[in-house]
Amino acid sequence: VNGKIEIPVIVNVLYRTAAQNISDAQIQSQIDVLNKDFNAQNSDYNSVPALFSGVKANVGITFVLEKINRKSTTKTSWGTNNAMKKTAQGGIAPTSPTTKLNMWSCAIGGGILGYAQFPGGSSSTDGVVIDSRYFGLSGSANAPFNLGRTGTHEVGHWMNLRHIWGDANCGSDLVSDTPTHNTANYGVPAYPHYSTCSGTPVEMTMNYMDYTDDNGMYMFSTGQKNRMAAIFASGGPRAAFGI
Numbered sequence: 001v002n003g004k005i006e007i008p009v010i011v012n013v014l015y016r017t018a019a020q021n022i023s024d025a026q027i028q029s030q031i032d033v034l035n036k037d038f039n040a041q042n043s044d045y046n047s048v049p050a051l052f053s054g055v056k057a058n059v060g061i062t063f064v065l066e067k068i069n070r071k072s073t074t075k076t077s078w079g080t081n082n083a084m085k086k087t088a089q090g091g092i093a094p095t096s097p098t099t100k101l102n103m104w105s106c107a108i109g110g111g112i113l114g115y116a117q118f119p120g121g122s123s124s125t126d127g128v129v130i131d132s133r134y135f136g137l138s139g140s141a142n143a144p145f146n147l148g149r150t151g152t153h154e155v156g157h158w159m160n161l162r163h164i165w166g167d168a169n170c171g172s173d174l175v176s177d178t179p180t181h182n183t184a185n186y187g188v189p190a191y192p193h194y195s196t197c198s199g200t201p202v203e204m205t206m207n208y209m210d211y212t213d214d215n216g217m218y219m220f221s222t223g224q225k226n227r228m229a230a231i232f233a234s235g236g237p238r239a240a241f242g243i
């Protein structure tokens with residue numbers, strides 16, 4: 001990938017209440033967070049500990065909001081079975097999913113902040129879903145998930161990143177420059193937090209692909225950057241983005 005990676009974004013809003021009909025400004029705030037976090041422009045980037053300064057990465061991917069679709073609904077929660085992406089189930093079908101990132105803002109329910117589809121899945125369900133309470137900068141009301149990092153984390157998945165603990169005890173995220181973590185971390189762990197996995201490395205709890213609070217996550221690694229870039233390269237599962 002040599003050219004600049006620029007991702008057109010479609011935001012699909014499903015609302016039952018006025019609060020769920022999030023404003024254009026709220027939506028733009030999420031796009032702005034993505035642009036900061038994926039370009040090492042986030043204000044907390046310099047909080048990355050010296051131990052990881054050699055691997056913290058400017059991913060270099062830009063997001064451009066192209067269109068907002070809105071639809072009212074009587075559904076109180078959409079779950080995680082992709083109903084929000086299907087017109088026949090009252091949802092909004094994705095727009096040009098092979099060349100645009102579709103995001104859905106809706107009430108997911110079940111305490112789920114968001115979920116994403118990895119590369120290689122059906123185009124009819126491709127994209128990321130974020131609960132409307134955690135979409136963009138949502139003020140103090142939705143702390144500690146009010147800094148738009150659910151979007152950053154989910155777009156990370158959409159670009160092929162796994163959870164940093166590999167969804168298993170001392171599991172692998174298929175990225176070599178991220179340390180092995182015992183399991184998910186929550187809240188804002190005190191630094192340094194040591195893993196008891198092989199080699200007892202200091203865990204990279206401030207990585208976007210952990211489960212910490214929004215103010216506890218502020219970096220991607222170079223290995224994650226390369227894994228993301230690979231999906232847009234020729235022959236990659238998102239090569240149609242034409243980068």
Ligand code: ARG
Binds near residue numbers: 154
């Ligand atoms: N639980 C969600 C997932 O696994 C998102 C977690 C996002 N974390 C956050 N601090 N916003 O995809």
Ligand code: ZN
Binds near residue numbers: 153163
């Ligand atoms: Zn996740």
Ligand code: CA
Binds near residue numbers: 173177179
């Ligand atoms: Ca790793």
